[in-house]
Each structure stands twice: as structure tokens, then as C-alpha cells.
Amino acid sequence: MSIKLIEKRWDAIVVGAGPAGCSTAFFIARAGHEVLLLDKSGFPRDKVCGDGISSSALGMVKRIGVLDGMMVAIKPMPAWGVTIVSPDRSVMKSPIPDPGKRGSSGYVIPRKKFDSILLDHLISQPGVTMLQDFCVTGLLYDQGRVCGVKCGHDNNEVHLKSRFVIGADGAHSVIAKRLSLFNSNPKHRAFAVRAYFENVQGLENRLEIYYDKAILPGYGWIFPTGPTSANVGVGISTRFGKSRGLKELFQILVEKNSMVKDKLKNGYMVKGSLKGWPLPCGSFPSKRSAGNVLLAGDAGSFIDPLTGEGIYCALRSGELAATAVNAGLTAVVQEDAVGKMYDTLWKREFKWKEFFPGYVLQSFLTKQSILNFCIKRGAAGPRIASLITEIFFRERKCLPFRSK
Ligand SMILES: Cc1cc2nc3c(=O)[nH]c(=O)nc-3n(C[C@H](O)[C@H](O)[C@H](O)COP(=O)(O)OP(=O)(O)OC[C@H]3O[C@@H](n4cnc5c(N)ncnc54)[C@H](O)[C@@H]3O)c2cc1C
Structure with missing residues (x-):
């Protein structure tokens, strides 16, 4: 691994290259920032799923700019x-x-195809660097503040630094566990x-x-x-x-x-x-962040409780996380207030419109x-x-x- 990648301080590190991570990285890079995307797997990889891509998820895929290419590549x-x-x-x-x-x-x-087409599109975008087979094991701290992640690669521990960390590492999220925000209810x-x-x-x-x-x-x-x-x-x-x-x-x-x-x-x-x-599934505790660390997709419990639909929620929560991070990177809000901004954004969109009716129904x-x-x-x-x-x-x- 190049020394340059290790020494660099990224604008954001996104952990997990599923739909949530790809969407987050896309919208941060599109705003002109430098993102490092890490995944413990090598792609294409399987993901246990029903493979149903809803109309709302397609709308997100279109905004990410890969819908037409996906349709041509796989004729789903x-x-x-x-x-x-x-x-x-x-x-x-x-x-x-x-x-x-x-x-x-x-x-x-099938997610093996969907996720790898999304990822191929993402890594062709300026500002995105992707490292596969990097398993994130924890967060790095500097004076009590998160400043990057620790990961395992080739039996070595690697430290990678960034201003923001987004946990998009799925249902067993290491990042959510480290923040004590893991949904085990x-x-x-x-x-x-x-x-x-x-x-x-x-x-x-x-x-x-x-x-x-x-x-x-x-x-x-x-x-x-x-x-x-x-x-x-x-x-x-x-x-x-x-x-x-x-x-x-x-x-x-x-x-x-x-x-x-x-x-x-x-x-x-x-x-x-x-x-x-x-x-x-979408639950009511109102935090999906801590300071400059944000959780998107399954890592942040964004699945619709009624139908089990999670791909749209992963893509959209990733976009909302990127909106908050971009505000922090351009000093629209202070870095430590970015998590709070994200919590306001996702609550407005998901909490009462998605999670609550799903839970009741x-x-x-x-x-x-x-x-x-x-x-x-x-x-x-x-x-x-x-x-x-x-x-x-x-x-x-x-x-x-x-x-x-
Ligand atoms: C059986 C089943 C059926 C489902 N059916 C549907 C459906 O039909 N339609 C629908 O919309 N949703 C469905 N869902 C939900 C959907 O699969 C998830 O909500 C969606 O995959 C969430 O995307 P994500 O990006 O948050 O997480 P994931 O897709 O899980 O991606 C997480 C990524 O993080 C990586 N990762 C994990 N840990 C680490 C680590 N420590 N370091 C680095 N990388 C890491 C993983 O390798 C993975 O690539 C279903 C779920 C299940 C279980």
C-alpha cells in the first residue's frame, strides 16, 4: 500500500461499499471533496437480500448517474x-x-450485480479512492476526537486519517458498536x-x-x-x-x-x-451520529420495518449524510455539529414518515x-x-x- 495513501488526511472516510457507502461517497465527491471508501470484501461480493429494487431506489440510482448503464449492462x-x-x-x-x-x-x-455496477461507477468519479479487503476494526482518536479509522489488511494494522468518518458497514456495523449506537433492540x-x-x-x-x-x-x-x-x-x-x-x-x-x-x-x-x-429496522432513538462520525444504511438502522426495504433507505440516508459532511467541509456548520445536522435531516425524512407508520402497520x-x-x-x-x-x-x- 502506498505511503501517500497512509499519510494523507482525507476529507472523509466511508466504511462499507454497499448502497449506503457508495451513495455517501458519490455525493461527497460530487461536491469536490476527497473520499476514501473502504470495504472488507473484494467485489463483486454476494449480499443476502431479496434483491427487490423499488421505484424509489431506482430514482436514487438515476440521480447517482448509473441507471441507464445498469439497465444496458444487465437487462434486469x-x-x-x-x-x-x-x-x-x-x-x-x-x-x-x-x-x-x-x-x-x-x-x-441480484445484489452481486447491483452493488458491483454501483461501485464501478463510483470509482470512476473524480475524488473517490477505493480500497478493497480492508477490514475496519475501530476508530482513531486525537485528543478525544475521532480522526480516522484502524483497519486490518494483509495481516497488518493500518491507520487512515480523515476529518469525517461515515459508518456504512451494514447490519453488524463495527462503527455503530464503537459509538455505542448499535441497534440490538x-x-x-x-x-x-x-x-x-x-x-x-x-x-x-x-x-x-x-x-x-x-x-x-x-x-x-x-x-x-x-x-x-x-x-x-x-x-x-x-x-x-x-x-x-x-x-x-x-x-x-x-x-x-x-x-x-x-x-x-x-x-x-x-x-x-x-x-x-x-x-x-428503523427505530426511534434519535441519534445516528456522534460529532464527526455518522451512520448510514443498515449501520444506522434505516430499514423499513413493514416491508424490509433497505436499499432505498441506504442510498438516501447516504445522501443525507453526505449533505451534512459537505456542510462541515465547507464550514457552513462547525465540524462537531455535522452529526447533529445529519440527525435533523434524517429525522425529518424518515422518523415519522417511514419508521413510525411502518412500525404501527x-x-x-x-x-x-x-x-x-x-x-x-x-x-x-x-x-x-x-x-x-x-x-x-x-x-x-x-x-x-x-x-x-
Ligand atoms: C434476506 C434479506 C432480504 C432483503 N430484501 C430486500 C429487498 O428485496 N429490497 C430492499 O430494498 N432491501 C432488502 N433487504 C435489506 C437490504 O439488503 C439492506 O438494507 C441493504 O443491503 C443495506 O445496504 P448497506 O449499504 O447499508 O449495507 P450492506 O449492503 O450490508 O453493505 C455493507 C458493506 O460494508 C462492508 N463491511 C462490513 N463490515 C466492514 C468492516 N468492518 N470494514 C470494512 N467494510 C465492512 C461489507 O462488506 C459490505 O460491502 C433485505 C435484507 C435481507 C437480510
């Missing part, structure tokens, strides 16, 4: 609609809202497993969501990654009691749910693809009787179906939910 599977199946097997079909009129409601893109966490299947039958361009009484309060999904391939998974919030064996719930979904079983009857699971990962949309009632009504009429879908995806204009 568009998802025009959603199918929701109730515990008593009513089937409700509806288009997915496209409030930004972007011409597509979403895509299913079971009320605001979920766990999910997913596997890839080939030779799946009867797929349409739809996200399929299965509520099954043996899986409640969790739900299962089949998200098509291609005409005959799919990401299949099960997720459950730990809010409603001890998390049950997720792999067992996954087996129930694929072997006992008659509709899922039918689709997978000639299919096979891609070897080694069944993996689990935690989801730190979660307790209704996990009850068998309510799900049977609502989905049966939705199955009978398109207007109710689209109302339910809009509430699920939180696009309803009349509600104080997500504003685009």
Missing part, C-alpha cells in the same frame, strides 16, 4: 406488479405504484433467509408475497430474477417474540405451502445460496384475521387491491407517509 427483470396471498389462500394482484412516473415500478437485481430487528432457485414455473413480472399461517408473523416471498429463476425467502420480525428457526420456516414455505410448492416442483435450489442475515399486517379480511377484499376489487398495495408500499398521497 422488471417487476410491474405484486401478488399478495393471504393465509387462507386468497390471491390479490395489483400493479406496484410508480409515483415518480419513472416508467417502471421496480426490478429484481429486538423490537426493531428482523431476520431473513433467502435462496436462489432455477427452473421455477409460472413466474410473471410480479413480486409475490406469501402470508402463511405457519410462518406468521413473518412472510415469504418469490421475487423473479429471470423468466425461470427466483430469489425465494422468508423474513420475520423479532418484535413479536423470539425469532423462530428461520430455515425451518423456509422449509415450510417451499415444501408445505401448496402454491409455492407448485411453482418449485421442477425447480432446484442453487447450491450454497440459502443464507440468512439480520435486518436492523406491522402489528396489523401480521395478524391472520386482518390479512385474510383485507386480501380477500383486495382480491375482489382492483380499487381495494391498489389501496392495499399503496399502503404496503407507502405511496398513498393522503397519508403522511413517504414523500418522493
Whole structure:
């Protein structure tokens, strides 16, 4: 590693090159600053996910300037609609809202491809330096103030210095743990497993969501990654009691749910693809920062508690973190007040519009009787179906939910 990189004092170090880290680094570099992006993995790398890229996330990808390139490079599977199946097997079909009129409601893109295209675009930007296989282990301090990070690389400890540090290091965030801001509250966490299947039958361009009484309060999904391939998974919030064996719930979904079983009857699971990962969901404690250190994406618990959508929240929280850091770098606010500015920005956008309604709706949309009632009504009429879908995806204009 070059001495120049070690001796340099960066404007910002971003830890983690997933969607949150890439977005943060992009918006800091675009403002003319120098960013060092570190990741413990070598890319392309897998990330356990449902791979559903929502319309809102696409809007962010477009603003980062890589949407067209991504579409050309991978020709992803568009998802025009959603199918929701109730515990008593009513089937409700509806288009997915496209409030930004972007011409597509979403895509299913395996994260190995999505994240590496985002990262390739990012490292072509002026002002961005990326180091892979650098595992951050802690923060560096100078007179009680954070001045960089410690990392492990090639069995050596390396110290890298910066004015700001952004922890975008995901659900097991080392940075959040070092700041004592790690979300370990079971009320605001979920766990999910997913596997890839080939030779799946009867797929349409739809996200399929299965509520099954043996899986409640969790739900299962089949998200098509291609005409005959799919990401299949099960997720459950730990809010409603001890998390049950997720792999067992996954087996129930694929072997006992008659509709899922039918689709997978000639299919096979891609070897080694069944993996689990935690989801730190939007919670109410009001700090995602400490002075000049900020947390974005899963590291800052930005996942939608109702749907488990985290990619949009990672991209957007990264942009908000960059806005605050840029204000500090141009002396619009004092360096130590940057964290406070970030906390104001994300609270205004996420706390009451995303986290609170998601948390409240979660307790209704996990009850068998309510799900049977609502989905049966939705199955009978398109207007109710689209109302339910809009509430699920939180696009309803009349509600104080997500504003685009
Ligand atoms: C099973 C499952 C299904 C999901 N389905 C969806 C879905 O369909 N749609 C959706 O929008 N969201 C979904 N989510 C949520 C989504 O995956 C996350 O919210 C999203 O990945 C968050 O992005 P991030 O950049 O914050 O973190 P990550 O994508 O986890 O990236 C963190 C990066 O940090 C790096 N890193 C970690 N520790 C260190 C360290 N110490 N030093 C250096 N680098 C480090 C990692 O290598 C990684 O590259 C799902 C989650 C799960 C678990």
C-alpha cells in the first residue's frame, strides 16, 4: 500500500461499499471533496437480500448517474406488479405504484450485480479512492476526537486519517458498536433467509408475497430474477417474540405451502445460496451520529420495518449524510455539529414518515384475521387491491407517509 495513501488526511472516510457507502461517497465527491471508501470484501461480493429494487431506489440510482448503464449492462427483470396471498389462500394482484412516473415500478437485481455496477461507477468519479479487503476494526482518536479509522489488511494494522468518518458497514456495523449506537433492540430487528432457485414455473413480472399461517408473523416471498429463476425467502420480525428457526420456516414455505410448492416442483435450489442475515429496522432513538462520525444504511438502522426495504433507505440516508459532511467541509456548520445536522435531516425524512407508520402497520399486517379480511377484499376489487398495495408500499398521497 502506498505511503501517500497512509499519510494523507482525507476529507472523509466511508466504511462499507454497499448502497449506503457508495451513495455517501458519490455525493461527497460530487461536491469536490476527497473520499476514501473502504470495504472488507473484494467485489463483486454476494449480499443476502431479496434483491427487490423499488421505484424509489431506482430514482436514487438515476440521480447517482448509473441507471441507464445498469439497465444496458444487465437487462434486469422488471417487476410491474405484486401478488399478495393471504393465509387462507386468497390471491390479490395489483400493479406496484410508480409515483415518480419513472416508467417502471421496480426490478429484481441480484445484489452481486447491483452493488458491483454501483461501485464501478463510483470509482470512476473524480475524488473517490477505493480500497478493497480492508477490514475496519475501530476508530482513531486525537485528543478525544475521532480522526480516522484502524483497519486490518494483509495481516497488518493500518491507520487512515480523515476529518469525517461515515459508518456504512451494514447490519453488524463495527462503527455503530464503537459509538455505542448499535441497534440490538429486538423490537426493531428482523431476520431473513433467502435462496436462489432455477427452473421455477409460472413466474410473471410480479413480486409475490406469501402470508402463511405457519410462518406468521413473518412472510415469504418469490421475487423473479429471470423468466425461470427466483430469489425465494422468508423474513420475520423479532418484535413479536423470539425469532423462530428461520430455515425451518423456509422449509415450510417451499415444501408445505401448496402454491409455492407448485411453482418449485421442477425447480432446484442453487447450491450454497440459502443464507440468512439480520435486518436492523428503523427505530426511534434519535441519534445516528456522534460529532464527526455518522451512520448510514443498515449501520444506522434505516430499514423499513413493514416491508424490509433497505436499499432505498441506504442510498438516501447516504445522501443525507453526505449533505451534512459537505456542510462541515465547507464550514457552513462547525465540524462537531455535522452529526447533529445529519440527525435533523434524517429525522425529518424518515422518523415519522417511514419508521413510525411502518412500525404501527406491522402489528396489523401480521395478524391472520386482518390479512385474510383485507386480501380477500383486495382480491375482489382492483380499487381495494391498489389501496392495499399503496399502503404496503407507502405511496398513498393522503397519508403522511413517504414523500418522493
Ligand atoms: C434476506 C434479506 C432480504 C432483503 N430484501 C430486500 C429487498 O428485496 N429490497 C430492499 O430494498 N432491501 C432488502 N433487504 C435489506 C437490504 O439488503 C439492506 O438494507 C441493504 O443491503 C443495506 O445496504 P448497506 O449499504 O447499508 O449495507 P450492506 O449492503 O450490508 O453493505 C455493507 C458493506 O460494508 C462492508 N463491511 C462490513 N463490515 C466492514 C468492516 N468492518 N470494514 C470494512 N467494510 C465492512 C461489507 O462488506 C459490505 O460491502 C433485505 C435484507 C435481507 C437480510
